[in-house]
Amino acid sequence: MKKYGNFNIFALIVGFSFLYIPIILLILFSFNESRLVTVWGGFSTKWYGELMNNQGIKDAAWVTFKVAFVSSTVATFLGTIAGLVMSRFGKFGGRTLFSGMIYAPMVMPEVILGLSILLTFITLSIDRGVLTVTLAHITFSMCYVSVIIQSRMSSYDESINEAALDLGCTPLRTFLLITFPIILPAIISGWLLSFTMSLDDLVIASFTSGPGSTTLPMKIYSMVRLGVTPEINAVSTILVGLVALGVVTASIIGKRQKQQTI
Amino acid sequence: MTDSSSTHPWQDPDQKPYIRIENVTKKFGDFTAIDNLSLDIYKSEFFSLLGPSGCGKTTLLRMLAGFENVTDGRILVDGEDMSDIPPHLRPINMMFQSYALFPHMTVEKNIAFGLKQDKLPDDVINQRVEEMLELVELTKFAKRKPNQLSGGQSQRVALARSLAKSPKLLLLDEPLGALDKRLREQTQFELMDIQEKLEVTFVIVTHDQEEAMTVSSRIGVMESGNLIQVATPTEIYEAPVNKDVADFIGDVNLLKGIYKGKDKEGTQLLSEDSNSIVYATQEVEAELEDTIWFAIRPEKLEISKRKPSNDINVLQGVIEDAEF
Ligand SMILES: Nc1ncnc2c1ncn2[C@@H]1O[C@H](COP(=O)(O)OP(=O)(O)OP(=O)(O)O)[C@@H](O)[C@H]1O
Numbered sequence: 311m312k313k314y315g316n317f318n319i320f321a322l323i324v325g326f327s328f329l330y331i332p333i334i335l336l337i338l339f340s341f342n343e344s345r346l347v348t349v350w351g352g353f354s355t356k357w358y359g360e361l362m363n364n365q366g367i368k369d370a371a372w373v374t375f376k377v378a379f380v381s382s383t384v385a386t387f388l389g390t391i392a393g394l395v396m397s398r399f400g401k402f403g404g405r406t407l408f409s410g411m412i413y414a415p416m417v418m419p420e421v422i423l424g425l426s427i428l429l430t431f432i433t434l435s436i437d438r439g440v441l442t443v444t445l446a447h448i449t450f451s452m453c454y455v456s457v458i459i460q461s462r463m464s465s466y467d468e469s470i471n472e473a474a475l476d477l478g479c480t481p482l483r484t485f486l487l488i489t490f491p492i493i494l495p496a497i498i499s500g501w502l503l504s505f506t507m508s509l510d511d512l513v514i515a516s517f518t519s520g521p522g523s524t525t526l527p528m529k530i531y532s533m534v535r536l537g538v539t540p541e542i543n544a545v546s547t548i549l550v551g552l553v554a555l556g557v558v559t560a561s562i563i564g565k566r567q568k569q570q571t572i
Numbered sequence: 573m574t575d576s577s578s579t580h581p582w583q584d585p586d587q588k589p590y591i592r593i594e595n596v597t598k599k600f601g602d603f604t605a606i607d608n609l610s611l612d613i614y615k616s617e618f619f620s621l622l623g624p625s626g627c628g629k630t631t632l633l634r635m636l637a638g639f640e641n642v643t644d645g646r647i648l649v650d651g652e653d654m655s656d657i658p659p660h661l662r663p664i665n666m667m668f669q670s671y672a673l674f675p676h677m678t679v680e681k682n683i684a685f686g687l688k689q690d691k692l693p694d695d696v697i698n699q700r701v702e703e704m705l706e707l708v709e710l711t712k713f714a715k716r717k718p719n720q721l722s723g724g725q726s727q728r729v730a731l732a733r734s735l736a737k738s739p740k741l742l743l744l745d746e747p748l749g750a751l752d753k754r755l756r757e758q759t760q761f762e763l764m765d766i767q768e769k770l771e772v773t774f775v776i777v778t779h780d781q782e783e784a785m786t787v788s789s790r791i792g793v794m795e796s797g798n799l800i801q802v803a804t805p806t807e808i809y810e811a812p813v814n815k816d817v818a819d820f821i822g823d824v825n826l827l828k829g830i831y832k833g834k835d836k837e838g839t840q841l842l843s844e845d846s847n848s849i850v851y852a853t854q855e856v857e858a859e860l861e862d863t864i865w866f867a868i869r870p871e872k873l874e875i876s877k878r879k880p881s882n883d884i885n886v887l888q889g890v891i892e893d894a895e896f
Pocket residue numbers: 600603605623624625626627628629630631632669
């Protein structure tokens with residue numbers, strides 16, 4: 311049993327505590343009977359019920375869900391195409407530029423990205439609202455999807471496609487019958503990742519949303535400035551649950567896919 | 573004449589080749605993988621490509637199947653220029669060296685894939701798949717996925733998949749390498765059977781020269797992008813054009829000697845090792861006193877304790893070691 315040193319175990323515990331104690335506290339206090347955030351007044355689910363009566367939060371949740379669903383779907387579509395182009399078409403003119411442009415939103419500070427997108431909308435005089443938030447989310451989610459697809463394609467055996475062509479399958483059908491089902495798990499992972507990133511995003515949404523398109527993270531942030539309430543804990547707990555579900559599903563799909571290819 | 577033209581079409585100038593490879597060159601960047609190669613292959617031939625690793629065998633097959641463009645020259649199949657015909661429209665099936673099985677489909681579905689592309693009715697497909705599974709002894713594994721198969725089993729699925737459509741031209745890239753001896757010999761036999769019954773033209777790459785000797789109508793020996801000899805197995809075995817071919821095909825004793833002309837006993841060579849004259853039935857183009865290589869197949873050597881009655885090609889020696 312001397313496999314892990316005492317120090318390693320200690321470091322592990324401290325590390326995980328830093329990560330998870332705040333989240334556990336948040337979840338715990340969302341079930342607090344008392345209105346005072348730091349005083350435990352017994353178990354209750356009343357704050358969740360309270361949420362149902364809060365029209366502001368419900369609206370924000372609906373906006374967030376719409377934005378996340380549409381933006382992740384479009385981003386997955388575009389990102390998959392970009393990823394396939396990058397990995398399949400070899401060296402085309404302007405490849406480096408194209409790949410740089412795909413990665414840029416990943417490394418650029420969010421504030422800058424948000425600001426530049428905002429400026430674009432203002433220049434084009436597009437009114438800010440649900441549409442603008444969605445477009446902004448597509449922009450940054452797309453590059454994550456394309457990275458996932460590229461990494462999947464790097465271990466993709468091109469001769470599988472050749473075998474299909476050789477057996478009389480047209481290139482389009484080869485994509486639909488062979489490539490697509492094989493990389494589908496990566497595409498789903500990409501969608502889930504985009505979805506959760508859109509759910510969490512505060513910075514870019516703040517820059518690009520307008521009246522009537524407040525997202526849930528924005529709503530929470532503005533409520534916290536007036537003081538933390540158990541309601542915020544409850545809505546945050548729901549968000550944490552959704553994000554965790556997305557991430558876990560994505561990783562399970564990833565593992566399955568690995569087993570299939572090896 | 574008629575008889576020999578049906579079994580040896582390459583000797584008949586009136587026969588039209590099924591595959592004509594004309595001065596084909598393939599370059600990968602600066603590297604020349606195939607160097608101005610020409611070759612005719614006739615209908616229903618069982619043509620084997622033999623050669624050391626990296627000499628361009630797979631590249632040649634890939635050009636025939638249409639996965640690589642030819643840099644120069646052209647390829648004709650049944651008189652038709654293949655340059656502009658994409659792989660999926662060529663009447664050719666290929667078995668890949670890496671098998672290239674579809675990982676998300678069962679063995680059954682893999683084999684059925686090509687047939688489905690032809691929109692055949694389901695019962696025809698099922699029956700054909702059944703036959704193929706039996707042929708490669710994989711009936712029990714029909715529902716498995718490729719990642720649950722051994723190397724030899726995967727190879728057999730790949731073989732079955734390429735055979736299923738009974739194409740007119742089959743390219744097999746080391747189709748039997750991962751099989752054990754029994755299965756290999758049996759599959760060789762099946763392939764020859766298929767070739768005879770269905771008149772399929774086979775082009776097969778192999779590292780196993782014994783296999784090439786058994787199954788082929790002709791063998792092409794390749795080296796660094798070129799064919800150095802194309803001939804029937806017997807010709808290649810009996811009369812290799814050079815030392816490399818001799819060394820590559822079968823067990824052989826290679827000896828160096830000096831050409832001393834020829835007389836009624838045959839070609840005279842002065843062997844460097846035994847410092848005596850050896851007579852060969854084979855003729856050679858060389859100047860007197862040229863250094864040449866000669867090869868003696870082990871099965872053509874006789875060893876006896878008593879001195880034989882004739883004097884030609886007799887050497888005295890001591891047995892130093894014996895191996896089986
Ligand atoms: N796509 C490619 N790009 C660059 N070089 C290549 C490419 N494909 C093959 N080659 C080179 O061409 C040469 C011939 O390769 P090929 O695969 O035809 O060899 P082979 O005779 O099939 O060998 P083996 O018996 O090992 O399968 C090799 O030197 C290889 O490195």
